Amino acid sequence: METKKVMWMLKKDLIVLWRHKPRLMSLILFPIIMITLFGYGMGGTLDNIPIVVVDQSHGAVTDQTLNAIKNMSLYDVKGIISDPEKGREMVESGQVKAAIILPPNYDNLTSPQPQSVVMYVDSSDQMASQALIPTTQALFSKISGQLGLEKMQMNSSGSTASSQISQSASNQTGIQVNTSQVSSSGSGGIVASIQNLANTINFQVDKIYGDIKYIDFLVPAVIAMTVMMSCMMGMGESIAGERERGELARLFMTPTNVSTVVGGKIISKLIIETGRALILIVAAVILFGIVIKGSMWLTLLLLVLTALCFVGFGIMISARVSTQEDYVQMVMPFTMPMMFVSGVFYPLATMPWIFQKIAYLVPLTYANDALRAVMLKGANLGDVWVDVAVLIGFTLLFFAMGVRSFNRDV
Numbered sequence: 001m002e003t004k005k006v007m008w009m010l011k012k013d014l015i016v017l018w019r020h021k022p023r024l025m026s027l028i029l030f031p032i033i034m035i036t037l038f039g040y041g042m043g044g045t046l047d048n049i050p051i052v053v054v055d056q057s058h059g060a061v062t063d064q065t066l067n068a069i070k071n072m073s074l075y076d077v078k079g080i081i082s083d084p085e086k087g088r089e090m091v092e093s094g095q096v097k098a099a100i101i102l103p104p105n106y107d108n109l110t111s112p113q114p115q116s117v118v119m120y121v122d123s124s125d126q127m128a129s130q131a132l133i134p135t136t137q138a139l140f141s142k143i144s145g146q147l148g149l150e151k152m153q154m155n156s157s158g159s160t161a162s163s164q165i166s167q168s169a170s171n172q173t174g175i176q177v178n179t180s181q182v183s184s185s186g187s188g189g190i191v192a193s194i195q196n197l198a199n200t201i202n203f204q205v206d207k208i209y210g211d212i213k214y215i216d217f218l219v220p221a222v223i224a225m226t227v228m229m230s231c232m233m234g235m236g237e238s239i240a241g242e243r244e245r246g247e248l249a250r251l252f253m254t255p256t257n258v259s260t261v262v263g264g265k266i267i268s269k270l271i272i273e274t275g276r277a278l279i280l281i282v283a284a285v286i287l288f289g290i291v292i293k294g295s296m297w298l299t300l301l302l303l304v305l306t307a308l309c310f311v312g313f314g315i316m317i318s319a320r321v322s323t324q325e326d327y328v329q330m331v332m333p334f335t336m337p338m339m340f341v342s343g344v345f346y347p348l349a350t351m352p353w354i355f356q357k358i359a360y361l362v363p364l365t366y367a368n369d370a371l372r373a374v375m376l377k378g379a380n381l382g383d384v385w386v387d388v389a390v391l392i393g394f395t396l397l398f399f400a401m402g403v404r405s406f407n408r409d410v
Contacts, residue, residue, distance in 0.1 A: 046074065046127065046128065046131040046347070047073045047074060048073070048074075048075075048076040049074060049075060049076060049097050049098070049128050049131065049132060050076045050078050050095070050096040050097055051069075051075050051076065051077060051078065051096050051097060051098045051099065051100060051132070052077070052078050052079050052080075052081060052087050052090050052091075052095075052096045052098075052099045052100075053066060053069060053077060053079075053080045053081075053099075053100045053102065054080075054081055054082065054083065054084050054086075054087040054099060054100065054101040054102060055080050055081070055082060055102050056082060056084070056101075056102055056103060056104040056106070057102055057103065057104055057105065057106035057107045057108075058107065059106075059107030060107065061106060061107045061109075061143075061147065062102060062106055062107055065102065065106075065143060066080065068139065068143070069100070069139070072135075072139070074131060074132070074135055078090075078095065078096050084099075084101050084118075087099030087101060087120065088120045088208070091120045091121070091122050091208055092122075092208060094122070094373075096122075097121065097122045097125055097128045097129070097132065098119055098120060098121040098122065098128075098129075098132050098136075099119065099120040100117065100118075100119050100136065101117065101118040101119070101120070102117060103115050103116050103117065109147065109150060109200075114144075114200050114201055114202040115200065115201050115202065116201075116202045116204060117140055117201055117202070117203050117204070118204045118205075118206060119132070119133070119136055119203070119204070119205050119206065120206045120208055121133060121205060121206070121207055121208065122208060122209070123207035123208060123209045123210060123211065123212045124209045124212055124217070124372060124373075124376040124377050125217070125347060126212050126213065126214050126216065126217035127214075127217070127346065127347050128347055129207065129212075133205055136203070137203050137205070140201050140203045141201075141203070143201060144200045144201035144203075147200040147201065148200050209293075209376060209377050209378075212376060215288050215290070216288075216290060216291075216376060217372070217376070218344075218345070219284045219288070219290050219375070220368065220371035220372045220374075220375045220376065221342075221343065221344040221345075221368040221371070221372065222280075222344065223277055223280050223281065223284075223303070223371065224303075224306055224344075224364060224367040224368050224371055225339055225342075225344050225364065225368075226276070226277070226280060227273050227276070227277055227303060227306050227307050227310065227367075228306070228310045228335065228338070228364055228367075229335060230272075230273050230276060231269060231273055231307050231310035231311045231313075231314055232310050232313060232314045232317075232331055232334075232335055233328075233331075233335075234269060234272070234273075234314070235265070235269070235311060235313075235314025235315060235317075235318050235327075265311070265315065266308070266311055266315075269307065269311045270304060270307055270308060270311065273303075273307040273311075274300070274303060274304055274307060277303040277307070278300075278303075281299070290375075292374070292375045293374075293375065293376060293377060293378035294373075294374035294375060294377070294378045294379055294380065295374065295380065298374050298380065298381060299371065299374050299375060302367065302370050302371055302374065302384075302388070303371075305367075305388065305391050305392065305395070306363075306367040306371075306391065308395050309363050309367070309391050309394050309395040309398065310363070312394075312395050312397075312398030312399040312402060313334075313363075313394075313398045314331070315398065315399065315402035315403070316398045316399075316401045316402035317330055317331050317334075317402075318402075319401075319402045319403075338362045338364045339364070341355050341358050341359045341362065341365075342359055342362055342364040342365040342368055343359065343365065343368055344364070344368060348365075363390070363391055363394040366386075366387040366390045366391050366394075367387070367391060369384070369387050370384040370387035370388060370391070373387075
């Protein structure tokens, strides 16, 4: 090995890297972005899940229950209302992930029948519902046990329990939920009495969209992510690669304008990526039993729009670069972080607030949201029109910037 020539080659590569500033910046920033996303965005704990509480009763028990809910970090209480139907509508519209319905007789300790507390939960967000259901169930199990003790004391002493309820329930703030809250003190007869009286609250869960597995939650976003990656990586080979190999130069020697080239690339990519997405859907249905609850035609429309959006993004990036390597280095800082901040694998609620804000600046977030709404909830076009409008806006912006800056000087 000739050491001197090796050093020359090293110097040449470093000079080339220095002259290609986008590639150099990508080399520096990409590892920092990825380690930040892995460190803060993945594997986090679910906190501040938006919920609404429907309060149809008034009294010490209700007040202390509301305080307990508000003081738990899992919940972000968006409001306390009195209409159960409105609470359900807020869940169905996506304003909140769950609605906890307290019954009108919630404060009536003399009733022989247990009070029925119902929680409507958005089961399409599988991870949020997995956190909400057991925690809420355990919370009301503990409250039920405490109210059972109060009922027993009322039956034995015949005195009012209002002040005792307030004192007992005050311990709910800052609660650490434990599903095994059962008193075992006293003789066997007392224990049996406590167990009989402890069931003062009948907690029920209404999963609005049925039982949804993690794979059901994952598939729509994985399809959108696959379309994104295929379109953006494919455009690098299709334009930057052809420019590097001299194919575009030969094409532009003919009387061909930029719009014709761009239009041809768009049509070919749309056909290929839509076909790829259809294969993914069929495979998911056959292998995992995925059920598309909404319109298949609307699902296809969303996939075509997603492909069109990211083809436009690829054209925008590849319009000015001269080599395929430059294109890859420039596009990676966008594609990989977009996969994590858009909620493909984990809900946005697990991420720091700054990443949650960034998520709404990337088109993949809207593609994921629309596809999940149609495939998991059975939403129609009117339900996802905001996502569709944003995707169209991104598409027009990307194509305008790409065609405007397209460099036919090769």
